[in-house]
Amino acid sequence: MDLPRTLGRYGGVRDQPVPRPLIILVGIAAAVVALFGLREVASIAGPVVLALVLVIAVSPVRSRLDAMRAPIWIQVAVPFLIVVLVLVGMVGILTISITELTSLLPAYAPEFQQLLADAQQWATTHGISNDLLNRGLEAIDPGRVLGLAQGLLGSLIGVLSALFLIIVLLLAMCLDAPVTAKILTTGEGNRPQLVTALAMFAHKTRRYLIVSTVFGLINATLNVLALTLLDVPLPLLWGVLALIANYIPNVGFVISLVPPALLALLDGGVQTMVLVIAAYTVINVVTQSFILPKFLGDAVGLSTTMTFISLIVWTFVLGPLGAILAIPLSLLARAVLIDSDPRAGWVRALVSGSRPRG
Structure with a gap:
């Protein structure tokens, strides 16, 4: 057995490039697996990404404080407080407004019914089938609209819990921001x-x-x-x-x-x-x-x-x-x-x- 020729033959096979269609298919499969994996942990991945984006948004504030040689705790506290105040303010406005919307919608039930009756009358005069119109109107129920608003109000509890997670992540990322910036700077050579x-x-x-x-x-x-x-x-x-x-x-x-x-x-x-x-x-x-x-x-x-x-x-x-x-x-x-x-x-x-x- 000619060992060098055998090794050369196997080496030639080993050195052949991987077909590009195979690379594309493997890449697509990996992307699908990654996306479905993220979907399964969306309740965690979403707040993590949001916290990261918010930290990036206020990073110029930390850089300015660093240029002014402010203490580390100030470089952490000021950007953190800016983001927290904005988040809490928006959640507060949404909470109050959705509460008002939930109490306001039942008052429009008569107007809603009158609007549906006028639409039905207009459609009938223009030759649209009553059966077809009634099936469409069955899907439009003021009770469902009210239920949707009440569901939004109830989901605010989940928003508040996610807000707590986001604030904790913000604090952790703001604490790590100075070190992360230095690590990225040192990595420019590699x-x-x-x-x-x-x-x-x-x-x-x-x-x-x-x-x-x-x-x-x-x-x-x-x-x-x-x-x-x-x-x-x-x-x-x-x-x-x-x-x-x-x-x-x-x-x-x-x-x-x-x-x-x-x-x-x-x-x-x-x-x-x-x-x-x-x-x-x-x-x-x-x-x-x-x-x-x-x-x-x-x-x-x-x-x-x-x-x-x-x-x-x-x-x-x-x-x-x-x-x-x-x-x-x-x-x-x-x-x-x-x-x-x-x-x-x-x-x-x-x-x-x-x-x-x-």
């Missing part, structure tokens, strides 16, 4: 591409959050003013909803519009609903379509298609919190899987929707 990708992820996430928050506050303020002028109940609740929905790409505007428009229909009729829709549309078009792109630019680095896909995927994995964190989560996945690999230039261009360099 894995410069990964360190650069993570730094770019933090920068893009922070810019996205700052710009989205500023324009979300502008949108929310203008919406509250418009709803107040139109005498729509609970304008503060719908303003907070508009602020939160501003972080949801593509469909956030519709989510923030539907509840106040329906309440305007019950409270003031079709004319009030049309005015609410018109006001929301004008405000959204001016701020989101004309002004926001000039400030945000290509900071996100995701194409329109990838943004929509990320919204679907992360909502499936983490629920409503995944919809809010879709952009930061996609930026994190891009940093770890794509930007850290210098050979993935074409994938980076495909994800961002721009031409590859070179």
Whole structure:
């Protein structure tokens, strides 16, 4: 037996490259397993990611305090308190507003029934089958709407428990932030591409959050003013909803519009609903379509298609919190899987929707 020839033959087989379709299939399978695994622990993964994003958002405050040579406990306490006050304030506003909404909805039951009767009469005069209309109206029950509002009120207990977990995670991450920053700095020599990708992820996430928050506050303020002028109940609740929905790409505007428009229909009729829709549309078009792109630019680095896909995927994995964190989560996945690999230039261009360099 010729041992060198045998070894060479086996060595040649061993040195053959792995087929690219096999690599793609294994990568897709690994992604599916990871996503379904995250879905099983969504109650933990969601708060962890939210805490991480919030720590990244306030990291410039810690950096400024560090440049001023402030004590470590101040560098930890100030960013932590900023985030906690914002979270507690928003949860407090939502709790009070949803409580008021729960007590307010039963008063609109007669208007709701009258609205359904008018719609049925209009449909009958235009030749629409009563059986078809009745089956559609059976799904619209004011009792179900009230039950939904009561369910929202009951779910606030879960929100408060998640808030406690988020605050604990925030404290832990704020304590570790100075050490983590030093570790990343020392890692530039060993894995410069990964360190650069993570730094770019933090920068893009922070810019996205700052710009989205500023324009979300502008949108929310203008919406509250418009709803107040139109005498729509609970304008503060719908303003907070508009602020939160501003972080949801593509469909956030519709989510923030539907509840106040329906309440305007019950409270003031079709004319009030049309005015609410018109006001929301004008405000959204001016701020989101004309002004926001000039400030945000290509900071996100995701194409329109990838943004929509990320919204679907992360909502499936983490629920409503995944919809809010879709952009930061996609930026994190891009940093770890794509930007850290210098050979993935074409994938980076495909994800961002721009031409590859070179």
